[in-house]
Structures are given as structure tokens and as C-alpha cells.
Amino acid sequence: MAEKPTLETVAKRAGVSIPTVSQVMRGTGRISEKTRKKVLQAVRELHYVPDARASSMRSGQNREIGFVINRISNPFNAEVISGVSDLLELEGYLVSVLDTSDDAERQERHLEAFIANGRGGLLWVPAIETPQAALDILTTHAIPTVTFLRRPEGSPFDHVGIRNADATAVGVKYLAELGHRNIAYLGGTGMSDVRRKRIEGYKRILTELRLGEPVIWDCHDTKLAGLNAMLALRQAYPETTAVICNGDMVALGACLGVIGSGLKPGREVSVIGFDDVEDAAVSTPALTTMAVSPYHLGRRLALMLLNRMRERDMPVTVSDVSAELTIRETTGPLVPPQGRV
Amino acid sequence: MAEKPTLETVAKRAGVSIPTVSQVMRGTGRISEKTRKKVLQAVRELHYVPDARASSMRSGQNREIGFVINRISNPFNAEVISGVSDLLELEGYLVSVLDTSDDAERQERHLEAFIANGRGGLLWVPAIETPQAALDILTTHAIPTVTFLRRPEGSPFDHVGIRNADATAVGVKYLAELGHRNIAYLGGTGMSDVRRKRIEGYKRILTELRLGEPVIWDCHDTKLAGLNAMLALRQAYPETTAVICNGDMVALGACLGVIGSGLKPGREVSVIGFDDVEDAAVSTPALTTMAVSPYHLGRRLALMLLNRMRERDMPVTVSDVSAELTIRETTGPLVPPQGRV
């Protein structure tokens, strides 16, 4: 039932002034060992916790960092969050995560709330249909921001991403070397920056290697959607013998679809994923995928934000890391439809 | 480069006083349509966003709610977060998520930060080794709190959980009816409230049905851990023909382990999971599991917090929902080890 303790309460109990308590809490100023002890004692007794709002308002500093992300539940994102948190917490920051579900309106609410709370910095995976206004509001409020994965048109922010076009090309090329000629791109909806780049790489290598016409099949980024999409795709384009997917979840679903058709991934149909989530190595058959280490990507992301926060007028940095072709069991040489060659 | 806009800036530009702007923003007080228009115009021009810290400090209200959770990346938790967010955002609240990784020290930092920011309410999955002190600090600061899944000893908070003991007993009983006599409990580490309850139910039904001695096998709550644990378990107790698992991830891993031994889940070894995550229905073979709807659980959780926030001195409520046996393909009648009966 006790009143919420404040600096004043503590000061009274310790028999000192308010600024003294404040200085003890922060370890600044000149304080004798004797009064320090007295104050800390009072703090303990009252369970005093400084009010971060008042503090950050007055000092203009906030050790809380926001991570506005498109889907918390995506395992890839979840691992990124781990990497980010581990590094930032070591530096004394706190990371709180806001999920937009890729909904631009929800995202706008979150960004506003973020600004309203005067947070120290922002990590941001922009929602797919992010309007220019969202960028503007962040710049006018001078929020240190680093975007992740998706980089909106004309963004003035630092960025950590993936070499999507190159990675996809590498994957398709590998499939071509295995003898596949009808290679589809499976997964994703709408035209996010990421997907556009990947499809760009896909088309580029297709024409470069003089393979067939591009086949692009939309679906959401879940296993179930991948499963259904794979079935539908094989119905529409039965000549397809290999797919490269927009993400591991889709790829894992696609494998289930292949199995469901009585075939075997890596035999009749080859499947390549993207991300290398934990499950990829563990599922059966183990998924061939374009691997990036989400945990380390998270650390890099956090690091870049720290730099930006320390040096507000650094030139804008864009850091794209490459993905590595990780060959497992869902890819294999082309086998002719029936009988032997 | 413009200064950060405040009520003062807006007031000056609109040619009115500070309180007037404040009232327009909140839609309170008596304001003529004419000045309202003027003020809103100025707000738009300056991209003014109210400072939530100042506001919540003065008014004692905070529309931000924290969800301190043990593992964001757990798919079950991720779906709960969706349910929570959807409901609370509809009510005008903002949900920010903090991940403890089941680490008591990290959890303490998060709870302190939570209090420091004077958030409106707390949803909390306590870390496994949560000390009494963590409960104390929340009560002394009078934070409206609802715990989820795990209920610490002597907790004074509202709670939403699962009828763990009963659910586990139902699952084991079903396995027994299929003819299984050697049924192991697989998964979990340490003795969280949840696991204790489930094991309690497991042992109770075992003695009630006069089945064999309990076999309890620890492992972390991931697919990979489940896989390895299953292999080890079969090594140590080859007579085991059925397992009930601490969670779907473990169960899915266990199935992989069974497959890896050249056997088939639902045939030689039956597996039951817990939670019914999205993957459970989609994996092959589809997982039999004790289903609770995480999304709806999340909504219920959110609702309970809202009640508590509105009515601070309501009696403490504990709401345990029951899980439903959802039979799919990983359970089947006992088949004798070799040859026919």
C-alpha cells in the first residue's frame, strides 16, 4: 500500500537532498562514502526504482531501443532478435519488440508510439507497403534508425541486408548444373524489396544460361502455404523439376507437397530454400538452402545502430552480406521423367 | 533540422495557448470548431507527436503494455503474442515484447525497466528460476499483472494457464487404451510449474491404470533436442512403445528420431505432443497432440489484464483452460515387437 517511492522519498529517509540521491544512483558527482552507504540503504529499503520517463525526458537520453519487425513468429526473425538483444543488452540497452504483421497501418501506430516514447534508436524491418510518410516522420524526429532486410525506395537510413539477387542466381545456377532446365521461383506475395531483388537475380541467371521462361508462383511465407503452392504449381507446370523458394518455411512446405505427391525431394523435384533456419538442417530430407546466419546478422545490425547513435552525422552505410549455398538433401541431379535415358 | 515540435511550438503557430492544444489533441474540454481546425492544421504542418513520457508522467496513465516472455521464438508463444496484440491494440493499447530466454537475471532487468517506464500493465511468463524478489517488486510498485502458463509459488497475481495435469492424464489414458503399457514422458528440463503439473498427471494416471514405472526423460524444447532425446531414450528403455511430450517441438523432433531409427511414428512408436502449434497438423505424419488454441489463449489473457487494470482491487482470478486430445497420425494401436500375435 506504500506510495510509489521517488527521489524525494529516498532523500527524506536518508536525510539528504534530492540531487544527492540522484548522483548516488548514477555514480556521478562527489559523494562521500558515508552518505553513499546511507542512500543505498534507503534505496534498498524502499525498493526504489528510478523513473525512466522523467530521466529520459530531462536528460534527453533513452537506453531503450525498439525493434519494429514484420513477423515475430518467423523463426528467422526470432533468431535475429536473439542476436540483437544479446549484443545490445551487453551494452546496457533494452530491446523491445513490436510486431507489425506486415500491416502498414499497424506499423504507423507503432512508429508513432515509438517516437512518442522518445526511444533511443530504432531497428526496422519495414512493412511491405510502407508509405513515404513513414520515412518522413522518422527523419523529422531525427531518430537513429537502421533498416533491416528491406530497404524502401530512397531511404535515408543505414541498412543491413542480404545480397538477394546474387544469392538467388547462385542457387539457380547450381540447379542448372545439376541438369534442371525448368526452374520455378516459389513463394512471397506482393513486391517487397527483397522479393524483387531475388526475382531479378532469378530472371537474370535464367536468361544468362538460356533456360526456359521464368515461372513465378506466389504464396505466403508459411509451411502450409508452401505445401499447397507446390501442389498447385505442379498441376499448372508439370514440367517443373526444381524450385527455388522465397524462404525456408515455404521450401519446407514445398517438400511436404512433393512428398504428398508420392515423390521425393532431391530426386524427382529439387528444392532450395533461403535463410537456413534451425529446422532446415533437422527436417527430413534436410533442406538445401541459401544460408545466412540470422544470429550474426542480428549482431551486425545492432552494431550498426550503436555506431549511428554515437555518431549522428556519419555518412549513410549500406551493408549487404552474401548468402552461402548450403547443400543438403533436397537437391539432386535431374532424373528423366520415366524409364532410363 | 527543425527543433522537435512540442505543445509550445504548435500553440505558437496556431496562435493559441498550450492547454488549448493539449485539449484539442485529446478531444476534451470545450473548443470551438474554428480553433480546433487551426490547431490541427498546425499539428499537421509540424508533424507534431505528443510526448508519451510527459503525458503518462503527468496523467498517471500509460497505454503501453509489456509482455515479458520466456522465448519469443517458440511458435506457441508467437501465436499467443498475436492473440494478445490483436485484442489490446483494438482497445488502443500498444504491446511491446521482452524476451527473457528463461534467464532469471535478464528477466529481472526487464522487469525493472518495465517498472521504470511506468507501463500500464504486465503480461508475464515467469522464467523458470524466478525468485520471490521478482514478485515482491511488482507488488510494491502495484503493477497490474497477469501471469501466463507458469504460476510461481504463492503468486498474488491473476493467472491464465492450462489444466496440465488433467490433459496429460487424458493423453496417457488414450495411449493405454491403444494397448501401450510402457509410456515415457519426454521433454522439458528443470521443474517449472507447468512441467511439474504435467508429470504429476502422468504419474497419477500411471498408478491409477496400474501401468509400469514412470520414465521421465529431460530435453530442451526444440526439435533437435527432441530428436536426440528420442534416440537416447530408445537406447536406454527399448521396451518403450509410446511417449507423451512436454511440447509439440519436442514431439516433432521425437518423430524424426523414430523415423531415423527406421520405424514409423504411430506404428512401432506412438507420440503425443502438447500445444498444437501450426506445424503439428502439417508435418508428416501429422502429430497427435493435446490442443489448446494459443491465439485464443492470448485473447483471454489480454482480457483478464484489461479487467484487472479497470478494477484494481478485484479478487485474484485463476483461469485454467483444458486441452483437447486431437488425434492425428502419430498414435496407433500397440503392435507386438515382431511377428504376429
Next chain:
DNA sequence: GACATTAGATATAACGTTATACCATGCTAT
């Protein structure tokens, strides 16, 4: 012994809001 220096503390104002109380008007009723 006068003066500067330092250690150890404090008084005061400010951060951007909102709650409360108050003050002008103009209008109605008598």
C-alpha cells in the same frame, strides 16, 4: 593569518505534459 582551493553537498530551473482553477465574454431571464 589572509587567501585560494577542494571536497561535499544543495537550490533552482527546466524537460513536455495534464489537472485544476480561473477569467473573460455573450446570452437569457427577470
Next chain:
DNA sequence: ATAGCATGGTATAACGTTATATCTAATGTC
């Protein structure tokens, strides 16, 4: 004409901190 009352707005203080300036002893210097 004047009390009474809405209507539309403002002055002021307070929320809990921290930055800045200031103050008092005690110590050191010559």
C-alpha cells in the same frame, strides 16, 4: 439593467528527474 449561466478559452502548478550554478566547510599555501 443586472444576476445567472453557459461557452470558450487561459494561468498556474505539478509529475520525477537531471544540469547548472552555488554554497559551506575544511584543507592547503605562502
